[in-house]
Amino acid sequence: MNKAIRRMWLMAVAIMVVLLLTLTYVQFFAANALQANPWNNRTLYEQFGRDRGSILVGGKEIARSAPADGDFAHQRVYSDSPLYANLTGYFSLVYGATGLESAMGDQLSGASDDQFYDRVVSLFSGDQPKGASVELTLDPELQRIAYNALEGHNGSIVAVDPKTGEIKAMVSRKSYDANALSSHDTNQVVAAAQSLNADPDKPLVNRAISGDLYSPGSTFKIIDTVAALESGKYTTDTTLPNPNELPLPDTTVSLPNYRQGGCAARSQVDLRFALEQSCNTPFAHIAMDLGQDKIRQTAQNFGYGQNLDIPLQVTPSVFPEDMNQAQLALSSIGQYDVRTTPLQVAMASAAIANDGVMMRPSLIKTVRSSDLSVIDQFQAEQLRRSTDAETARTVKDLMTSVVSNGIASGAAVPGVQVAGKTGTAEIGRDGLNDSWFTGFAPANDPQLAVAVVVEDVDVTTGSSLTSPSARQLFEAVLNK
């Protein structure tokens, strides 16, 4: 019988070996395939239930991971979501992550290279690795003012610190509530996404940096002015022809000056007056004189055509290639196929404000690991020199006149020199335009450069919204 017992023991050993081999197959060799299986929710639960870092604005959490019951350990919660949704994006089980949730995903989830040490520590301590928190450069007060200023309209406001490139406000309306898309109830998420996608106002688009982009309208004349001054052919006093209608070469159409402005009064203007009153024909004349390459080069010096991440991806602004003179003339006043983002417009103003130096724009002020040690800290960095300091100062002076003497008077702040430029981009809909203002203040010591665009408004509504909105922002900054 003992022989049988010994054999039985051998059999027991053999069974254990077989079981270990089977387990090795499942847990090691087949593990990757099993984990990639679409039925395997673990990765999803782990990723979307993770204790991600918070996104903060002015010390207040605008996105955080709250402990949750159920399959996911944590639920992403957004505060004042419509105010910030264009920046935070959403963190959706169904649609993935967008906005900063995606762009800063590695840091927020604790997977970035900088957090390698933390991960090693948590491997041994057994704690779940925690994500880093991300503090934004935004000023919550400016963000709120900007958001409220656009109440009832679609549009965007961007405000940057011209000396550092820190983005102080970045609003896109119509906005949405990221909480609805970040729920763990997938049916609810799908329903919310369907209604948002069906919305003709496209609330999911961050108009400040992406989407279909805008025609810059007359705000582009700043670039024309820089090109003119840089060429040496023009000064502020150069006399320019100012016909009310400029027939465009090789076409039957002509380019008109804006009918209600002060331009109609004079047939000859200097550059200062042309900018103050935003006369179209003198700038078309300049552009056709300097040629499209010069204008394009200047536009590129101000950031057109270039990729940028802040760390959100910014759609490059477009100045068209291979135009005829007629198209160039239209482009010089920011029409035709010129496309830009509010951020680009604000940055151009900021470069003028900062004596021709464009700073790298960023939303990220500080990245802190869960133990509060700083992983990444904002540092002001020159992006490029857009124009020489003298030209910049001249343009600044001209833009100051636009507010003090010209058509952007709505942006004037008592006792402060404000520089600005309005714009009205025709969008092909009868009587409705995209209305612009861009500028900075104070002109002698710029604190804030802004770009405001309001969609689909008539001229009066536009000018009552854009310049005064900028003024509110300037006042908020200057009163601090």
Place this chain on the structure above:
Amino acid sequence: MSSTVNAAPERGTEAPVRPKPRRITELLLLLVALAIGVGANILVDPERAQADPRHIIMSGTVLGVGALLVHVVLWIRARYADPYLLPLAVALNGLGLAMIHRIDLSTNQSAANTQVVWTGVAMLACCVVLWLLKDHRRLRNVTYIMLLLSAVLLLLPMIPGLGVEINGARLWISVAGRTFQPGEIAKITLAIFFAGYLSTNRDLILLAGRKIGPVRLPRFRDIAPMLAAWAIAIGVLVLQKDMGTAIMFFGLFLAMVYLATGRLGWIVLGVLLMAVGGFAASRMFSHVALRLDAWLDAFNPDVYNRSPGGSAQIVQGLFGLASGGLFGQGLGQGRPDLVSYSNSDMIITAFGEELGLIGLGAILVMFLLFATRGLRAALGTRDAFGKLLAAGLSSLMVLQLLVVIGGVTRLLPLTGLTTPFMSAGGSSLLSNWIIVAILLAISHSARRPVVTGPATDEDLATFERRRRAREERRDNERTRTDGTDAAPGREPATEPTPSLSRTTSVSHDAAASPGPGEAASATEVISRITHRSSGSAGHGATRASRSDRAGGDAAASSGERGASGGNAHDQEGGTR
């Protein structure tokens, strides 16, 4: 025969005179086992353990007090019991409590509290069995009562009003609002019956009967009770719709028949029968067919989403194992709650997920050690009944693990079986702790000094004198041969045995000398055995005397001795 006799003194020279009880070893190991169990219970959620340690304290106390209680009972009633079995069981039980608690935390259940209560009850039961079962051979007297008891236990769930059907299987009874699975206890009673019946009748099964070619078929009347027991078990289980338990009982039956007869043919035949039975069952019962389908075609979306009988449970279990990988997610860090029944039938996947392949490997090794010590006790004990019972129960443990782990890894079809000591479930815990008690009792009888009658002062004086003489001779020899084992050293060792055994030892070799009841029916066979070998009484005498002499490291050397006798016996049976 001669070779084994020659081997004995070599061991005798190394071993101390009397076997050590080794209870201190057990106590130290128990502390380690408790540290593992309680440590794991804290690690599943350290913060919570700090904030609200009530559960941890309660479960640690029950486990610790229970373990110490069994330990104390062993001091008093079974001093020579194996020192490893109890710590292994405590460690596994503690790990199970920790994992059940961990799964409670993420599913808002309170299964761990119930399990703690059952742990206490089961350990108490272990103490009671140890206390009452001074000599495991008393169980042999109730062989047929055990058969009856098995039948009753298995039939209990079929009684209307008492039985409860859970998930399509009618395995439980409900008493005072609590469910209990009598089949778990039936595995012990059946094992006792098989051991009692086979130890009494194995010679008849082996030797009587018609020989057809090279195969000797046993007479039907010799194996009829066995077949009846098997048929009842399987039949009832098929009616109760639980394949896992049926496979386990059938496996137990096969293992014990093999242990008793030493013929592999039985196992081959059994596995074939099982395959045929499985095929037939898959044709007759839809739930069996669904199980097979879910096993073979688990990743088919139709099969996965099917309810009932879908493969979601097994596939999710595989995901859990895969997510554990080599090192595991860490206790409390995985998602074992995503697998249904993760604290009972699927608890292995929970351990695989959180402790990884390495952790599961360690758990497997603990089970293998447990079975090894059980089989060791079987080798060491001197009676065939004890051998069969210990070996059968140890094999059962391995078999159960094969069915469980094979099921969750898709090596075998997944059937609902508990992982011994670990799964949530009172009846399983109770039955496994009773198995621990039985194995401890058998290991005690295997390791204790064979002197069971009162030794007179004269006996002791003689013993002491001979021991001294032996040591003297050995020392002389060593000086002569420079410490190597020389043949002359063995010769004197055999010499004093007969006289000593006559005076002080009581032979318990029940295997070789059948009880009076069976003697009449098997007279012829016995006489032939007696004639062929040097006589069964002689067997017992030599063995006992050798163990007296070699005394020492009881488990090891007495095992060898048992082996020598048993082997000789086996060979006789086999060669005829």
